[in-house]
Amino acid sequence: MRATATALLVAMAGLFALAHLMERAGGHPAWGWLSAFAEAAMVGGLADWFAVTALFRHPLGLPIPHTAIIPRNKDRIADTMAGFLRTNFLTPAVIARRLHGANPARMLGEFLQRPRAERGAGLRAGVAGLLADVLESLDPQALGEQVRHVLAKQAGRLELSPMIGHALGAMIAGGRHRPLMDMLIRWLGGVLEGNEALVRRMVSDRAGSVIRWTGLDEKLGSSVVDGLYRMLAELLIDPDHPLRAKVDDSLAKLAHDLVHDPATRAKVEAAKARVLANPAAAEWWMGVWERLRTGLIAAARDPAGSGSLDTTLAELGRGLSEDPRLQLQVNRFARRTAVGVASRYGGGIVALVSDTVKRWDANTVTARIEGAVGRDLQFIRINGTLVGGLVGLTLHAITQAL
Numbered sequence: 001m002r003a004t005a006t007a008l009l010v011a012m013a014g015l016f017a018l019a020h021l022m023e024r025a026g027g028h029p030a031w032g033w034l035s036a037f038a039e040a041a042m043v044g045g046l047a048d049w050f051a052v053t054a055l056f057r058h059p060l061g062l063p064i065p066h067t068a069i070i071p072r073n074k075d076r077i078a079d080t081m082a083g084f085l086r087t088n089f090l091t092p093a094v095i096a097r098r099l100h101g102a103n104p105a106r107m108l109g110e111f112l113q114r115p116r117a118e119r120g121a122g123l124r125a126g127v128a129g130l131l132a133d134v135l136e137s138l139d140p141q142a143l144g145e146q147v148r149h150v151l152a153k154q155a156g157r158l159e160l161s162p163m164i165g166h167a168l169g170a171m172i173a174g175g176r177h178r179p180l181m182d183m184l185i186r187w188l189g190g191v192l193e194g195n196e197a198l199v200r201r202m203v204s205d206r207a208g209s210v211i212r213w214t215g216l217d218e219k220l221g222s223s224v225v226d227g228l229y230r231m232l233a234e235l236l237i238d239p240d241h242p243l244r245a246k247v248d249d250s251l252a253k254l255a256h257d258l259v260h261d262p263a264t265r266a267k268v269e270a271a272k273a274r275v276l277a278n279p280a281a282a283e284w285w286m287g288v289w290e291r292l293r294t295g296l297i298a299a300a301r302d303p304a305g306s307g308s309l310d311t312t313l314a315e316l317g318r319g320l321s322e323d324p325r326l327q328l329q330v331n332r333f334a335r336r337t338a339v340g341v342a343s344r345y346g347g348g349i350v351a352l353v354s355d356t357v358k359r360w361d362a363n364t365v366t367a368r369i370e371g372a373v374g375r376d377l378q379f380i381r382i383n384g385t386l387v388g389g390l391v392g393l394t395l396h397a398i399t400q401a402l
Helices: 004-024 032-056 076-090 090-101 104-111 121-137 140-157 160-171 178-194 196-206 209-214 216-239 242-260 262-277 278-299 307-323 325-361 362-373 376-401
Strands: none
Touching: 004 032, 004 090, 004 307, 004 376, 032 362, 032 376, 076 104, 076 325, 076 362, 104 307, 121 376, 140 196, 140 262, 160 242, 160 262, 178 196, 178 325, 216 278, 242 262, 262 278, 278 325, 362 376
């Protein structure tokens, strides 16, 4: 486009020279009109060439005042750009207003429900490959320790006792603990069946020598075992057994204490702290993390094994599209996150933009801004040439009419 605009200016100069010679030689009167058009077109083209060039550099290398405007003012331009970005895009009020009424959760849900080809297989493969590269390049031990530290820190802040108490209370109120109790009773029956000899021997060891001498210890052991079997059977058959009621009362009291009793809550927090500080827990987490990491890498590297991932994404998208309550929660989280990022890091982002532009040299700033504006700069020169020619024709017509 620069060559086209320059060629048009050269063509106007050639047309002016030809028309001027033909007019002086007494040629057709039309040559006067062409001469006026070409002369004004040259003036318009040169003026706009000077104006466009003066924005980015000194025309013909001459240090004419008020030229090379962008290189001389690049620091001020950087601050202006950063201020514009900060004022119009990165303030919490602007972001909240932009996101008000928007439903990014539904849009994400609709996107996830599309077939994989429509979602962009290239984008998905690129993201998967990038994830695998990142997971393989980072030190697994250091990354696992960092993730464990973050999770432990968050778990340390989270008070588990009220959560466990509320969950246990809801389970008892709905009777959902009874199947677990039945399972526990059956498990105890299996343990008793597998350790009958041990129970009999314990009874015999604790019996007196007179009882063992008379042989009653064996009968006593059998009675104890039979009594335990009978009690477990009654517990399993009778849902209103008194022992069950006592267990329910004990669980209800435990649920209440977990929520309201400071001593119980302190014990749970102390137990949580011991678990988090236990080296065995750290080793367990590192094993879980390594399996998770290798599984993620394998899934990212294996495009053929992505069917379950696509199904999971589609189910997630369906939930986001059809559940208004889930949309409300996701949208609220997105708004809070965006506003929080703007509040915490808006100044840093603006400073990054400003400092980056200031560190560029004048030629880099000029080249990037000129490249961003692009072809329109040369259209200014072309339009200036053509408009100048039309103005020249108009003035020539006015002088001929007078």
